[in-house]
Amino acid sequence: MPSVLIVDDERDLVSLLDFNLRQAGFETLLAQSGEEALGWLRRRVPDLILLDLMLPDVSGVEICRKVKTDPRTRAVPVVMLTARSDEVDRVVGFELGADDYVTKPFSVRELVLRVKAVLRRAAAAPAEQRPPSEVGPIRVDLEAHRCFVDGAEVELTALEFKLLTTFMARLGRVQSRDQLLTDVWEMSAEVETRTVDTHVKRLREKLGSARELLETVRGVGYRLVAPGAGA
Secondary structure, eight states, X not given: OOEEEEEOSOHHHHHHHHHHHHHTTOEEEEESSHHHHHHHHHHOOOSEEEEESOOSSSOHHHHHHHHHHSTTTTTSOEEEEESOXXXXXXXXXXHTTOSEEEESSOOHHHXXXXXXHHHHHHHHGGGSOOOOSEETTEEEETTTTEEEXXXXXXXXXXXXXXXXHHHHHTTTOOEEHHHHXXXXXXXXXXXXXXXXXXXXXXXXXXXXXXXXXXEEETTTEEEEOOTTOOO
């Protein structure tokens, strides 16, 4: 039975989500503050986290950052819940590595379906293409979530690392913006394509001497190529 950690300071909403997720066959762990959520995470690793951004103590952004930087929990999918609908908040959440973003008010039935979809994608991820550990001067350590260029470590966010390894797994193949939104952000309807452009630009800047390997294919999207293989 998959477990879901529900983190929200609205007692009625927590009760509603608790009931519906248990009815859908999930085990639920409940937290109404950031500290309570961190306490759960110290004791056990859930299969998914439903995380409100606006908490009374530790912010949801900070909890997401802790989850995605801790080797014990970094693979746990995070679905963010918030009353805020500003695109900046979406970008912050996705940059930290959140897997989905739901703006309140929302349909509980739709949320349960999203939780199931995110868990299916997470379960399928290990069976998908595994990227090579090296492309030219770029080297990645998948287990440690570390990236090196010319032997020097490059600090990437969780989302940037996922974007890079997706390009590496599909070396030489053009990835459209919509495809990247689906496969990296794992959601397309809530994010605009310029978000992809912004993150590719940041990633390219961080790649230093390897920046030219991440090509823009005008009118289509992006691709990573091996040295000497560019068009």
